[in-house]
Amino acid sequence: LKRSLNQAIAKEKDLAPCREILDQLEAHDEAWPFLLPVNTKQFPTYKKIIRSPMDLSTIRKKLNDGIYKTRDDFCADLQLMFVNCVTFNEDDSPVGKAGHSMKTFFDSRWAELIAH
Numbered sequence: 001l002k003r004s005l006n007q008a009i010a011k012e013k014d015l016a017p018c019r020e021i022l023d024q025l026e027a028h029d030e031a032w033p034f035l036l037p038v039n040t041k042q043f044p045t046y047k048k049i050i051r052s053p054m055d056l057s058t059i060r061k062k063l064n065d066g067i068y069k070t071r072d073d074f075c076a077d078l079q080l081m082f083v084n085c086v087t088f089n090e091d092d093s094p095v096g097k098a099g100h101s102m103k104t105f106f107d108s109r110w111a112e113l114i115a116h
């Protein structure tokens with residue numbers, strides 16, 4: 001389906017803030033558990049428990065490859081990453097705590113972006 005130039009420009013406007021938020025998430029002190037896909041050799045049960053793994057490097061690749069059509073598609077993958085973290089990790093574990101901290105940060109930046 002050929003996108004008109006205006007539609008392409010509108011899509012870029014919609015996704016530009018996503019790059020900015022992703023830059024900040026990747027640079028966050030507590031991003032370390034989320035930078036790369038969970039290694040399923042290191043965590044053999046992960047693939048059984050988590051049906052749809054997601055991480056920041058995968059989100060970055062999808063953003064760069066034009067997979068996200070809207071900013072809400074982008075937001076849904078971040079929320080998936082956080083839900084996976086809560087599902088697999090205890091709240092008071094180091095990874096669990098990092099996940100809650102990253103989600104709180106993301107949600108506040110996302111609100112600023114949408115609420116202007």
Ligand SMILES: Cc1ncccc1N[C@@H](C)c1ccc2c(c1)OCCO2
Pocket residue numbers: 032033034035036037038039042043085088089095
């Ligand atoms: C987000 C997540 N959920 C569940 C399991 C793992 C992870 N992250 C990996 C990178 C990870 C997180 C913490 C680690 C680790 C790897 O390897 C060694 C010890 O600590």
